[in-house]
Amino acid sequence: MTLQEIQRQLLRLKEKGFVPSRRRGATGIGHTLEQELNLTESNLSIPDIGGRIELKATRKNSNSLITLFTFNRSVWHRDKKEIIENYGYLDETNRQSLYSTIFYAQQNPHNLKLELDKSNHTVHLPHHSGALLATWSIYTIVGKFISKLERLLVVLADSQTNEISGGEEFLFNEAYLLENPLPDNFLTAFENSQIAIDLRMHLKTSGVVRNHGTAFRIKERDIIDLYADRRKIL
Template identity: 55%
Template structure:
């Protein structure tokens, strides 16, 4: 499929108006769109723009957060076990745990907060007593993001519910390329991207870290890219 053929398919789907969801729940929108466009995968090859393109679909009125990627390697400046013991709580399984999403300028209930060093392009995580716990190099973070989502077909839909049946109107689409470190920093500053801590202590006292996630609302992903091409 080339870009011209993709645009023609998108226009055909848009002109269908509201279509019934082919699956219930959060994944219904992606499954419905992929079925309409005739795909069995969440990415498509488009040679004339340089390779495979990931597909993301979202409801325009959705405010739920999604994990863009996880990244832990070499970021912790204090032992994770000590962090959990100092700031954690007992979770529903009786484990000492630390699970929280933290946004810039919005300290969480434990007093953990994010600061940004513009001159060095560093995102830092501090405790309530200003102890530095971890830091992420924005260029490394964007590199991880780019390796997963360097080219994105981003499709948005209005939705409605008729007699309990969800329906979608896929009427907005963008081709997003060139993830940008400066855009990523600005997204952090605007509290569009948050850092999601997801770790606990196992019975033997060792740390189980499911990966520190970078999370945002899907519809805000437009803000991360340097090149946005409107396809609809």
């Protein structure tokens, strides 16, 4: 699919007006866009601008977070099961869990916070008790950001609730092709609490850890600021 073809499809989608969400919840917007564009994956192949491109859909004027990438390999200082048991909580299904969003320098309701060690180029995750749970290399985080999101097509939509069905619906009416991610902007966004680290794990009834991957997430409206080159295509 070429960039011109993508632009034509997005214009056609815009002209349809509000379309109902194909799925409930936060992921409805991305799933709906993929279905409307007849995509089976969350990225595109656009040969005339250099190959594969990640696709993200966001609601305008939203404070919600979207996932940039996931990474938790070799970062834990303690066994994940021990972390969930000692620092997690019982969720609504009586399951021991640790689903926790943490911003830099802000202690969250689970008594976790992020500390930045610039001299050693690391990010630490301590509990207020003093226990150190995980450490990420800044070089690795930034490298993951650049390699995963070298090119990004972000499509923005107005969102409203349908008066009859009560379901969410979207008007996809703005899109940008983003290229050349800026490491300094990523780190600035992290220090400004625009980027969060999201722990997403629980214990199964068997006692085995189910880890959905530690996500690095950003507020939807801020993702455009991470790139040097921004081309409006809709």
